[in-house]
Amino acid sequence: MATMQSGSQGTKAARTGAAIFDLDRTLLAGASGPIISDALRQVGLLSSSTSGIESVAFGIFNLIGETWPSMLISRQGARAARGWPVELVQEAAEIATSRLLQSVLPFALQEIEEHRAVGRKLVMATTTPADLIGPLAEALGFDDVVATRYATSSGHYDGTIDGEFVWGKGKARSVKLWAQDNRVDLDQSYAYSDSYYDVPLLSIVGNPRAVNPDPRMYAQATLRRWPIMHFDVPPGVPKFAGIEPQRLLLLLAQPQLFPWVRFGIEGVENLPSEGPAILVGNHRSYFDPLAISFLLARLGRPARFLGKKEVFDAPLVGDVVTALGGIRVDRGTGSDAPLRAAEDALAAGEMVALMPQGTIPRGPAFFNPELQGRWGAVRLAHATGAPIIPVGLWGTEQVWPRSSRFPDVTQVIRPPRVQITVGPAVELETGDADADTKLVMSAISALLPEESRSQRPPSQDDLARTYPGGVVPEDVEWASEHETDRRPGTD
Structure with a gap:
């Protein structure tokens, strides 16, 4: 030439x-x-x-x-x-x-x-x-x-x-x-x-x-x-003796190392062993990412998690999350940078994981049987053609509710059960971000137990577990309306 x-x-x-x-x-x-x-x-x-x-x-x-x-x-x-x-x-x-x-x-x-x-x-x-x-x-x-x-x-x-x-x-x-x-x-x-x-x-x-x-x-x-x-992992991900940190941590995601929780995992066969994929799950607890990690350990491949910027800004923790290939999301800016980083990862054949709900719902919204999500996962799928794989999580809030700073590791006699269920790829039908997001959230909801689809009034203790520090706002009704107004979202 x-x-x-x-x-x-x-x-x-x-x-x-x-x-x-x-x-x-x-x-x-x-x-x-x-x-x-x-x-x-x-x-x-x-x-x-x-x-x-x-x-x-x-x-x-x-x-x-x-x-x-x-x-x-x-x-x-x-x-x-x-x-x-x-x-x-x-x-x-x-x-x-x-x-x-x-x-x-x-x-x-x-x-x-x-x-x-x-x-x-x-x-x-x-x-x-x-x-x-x-x-x-x-x-x-x-x-x-x-x-x-x-x-x-x-x-x-x-x-x-x-x-x-x-x-x-x-x-x-x-x-x-x-x-x-x-x-x-x-x-x-x-x-x-x-x-x-x-x-x-x-x-x-x-x-x-x-x-x-x-x-x-x-x-x-x-x-x-x-x-x-390293050109086989995303920018910022180190390797030690040729192995990236997330793969090392996946080796530790073994049930015997977590006696204070019982895992039930179904549908692993729906996860692709290679190639791009978008893993989406409902968000109930700080324990959710770890539950997803147990799922990935069964598959034997890492995923790139989208996470809020507060995690990345935290001393030491932020460096660890970056080393694990996490993608920083600054929710206040509306920037498309996280989606572009996720698109790059998918183009390289990686798996990307995110929670379309954005954050754990607070108050009455936590008990709403209709899951509401933001459009990010669907926008990624529309842009890249990568399949969306739904994951239903149930029981994680019994291990680490939003009201607690740390998981409850004392439940070794009668550990709560965490159910992780993977469904088949969601067939996106319309090309419309809002309509397709509703399809995705419905697919996740279908993987949850029957009790998740019934409306029940939460007790005061139930509400407290959904708020940071367990502090229920004085005007729960106003707080609930505010929570509903900000979901779903286009970002």
Whole structure:
């Protein structure tokens, strides 16, 4: 493609920034090698007898990243390719591209689009030979490739490298030269890599980013205060030993660790094991998010919870919620930012969880059999096409009512039962946010026990449990009307 060729065209143009991405363990979760090797075998350039050795080598690479010995072997690639027809290698590259595209991490694609939107040049900087990786860069819409180039003679590789071996300091030098030729200001540029050996590359740009860093890169990034990112989880979510915090916490969501509550869980088969989904439940208690976590533990996949800003602003707790991938909602502003963040998560194949009621209903509204919700979940579904999965929660208020600052952990003799029921995806019919929200709330209501659908006058004690601190307002009727007026809502 024309844009893939470096050169000095446009030297009179204003200097601009670039976004420079490493490939293996950065844009991709692991090595590109297995996919490329399979393609080379398909065109007859590699023997199947080497596949076992390669599997071990690539497995080590995926686990710990680049090592000096592995790169010494990689440097010999030009010699191993001596005599190969260039056309066959390019054919193999085309074969590999579709599989490589499927391996690009979801939040890497979003990062690429953000740079494209502000006009930065997109560059792939990789040790992988240019002929093998060019089609992938083109498919991703990159402007150029800085990669190792094998020298050719009469349409065949001659066993030598043309220019730099693009690795370590050689990669940094190659990117510097490319930037000079293309009038790119490296101080305005971004660079992304996982490898300690790319510290020289990240050191020459104004905005270095360590992505899925190997142990030594992690240490360097920490010492230099470089941002650390992971393209397989939302922005702001850290990982420890390759595992995100929410997955670790899901391991602790086991009934035996909570003897003061009994769980009944039904309908787990209605939860998709992969792909985007919007999980919606009724809101009765501060215990509801934990109940949902027990459900997710059964499924074995995390979800991104939308939560009110007060939780995110709380010392320590806010940092934990952010680390778990939570999406902050500032209810007073009416901002669409939370929905955009949720849309990004869904586009990346994540599951998003929210309570359409917004907050736990207070006073008589808590006992209203007709659930009223805000439009956020439906707007997300309309915008993304993700299915809405309803969840009915019952009994959580017996564990942690709104009137209490902490859950009641003393009920170990006769623990209350919390019922969690998952229904099939809601079929949205009208395209109208209000009408479809009513469908969603009806679907949730249908998952609750029969007693939830009967109107009964609450006692004073019942009312007290629905208010913070257990304080019932003097004018309950006025408070009830105010509560009804603010539900449902368009936000």
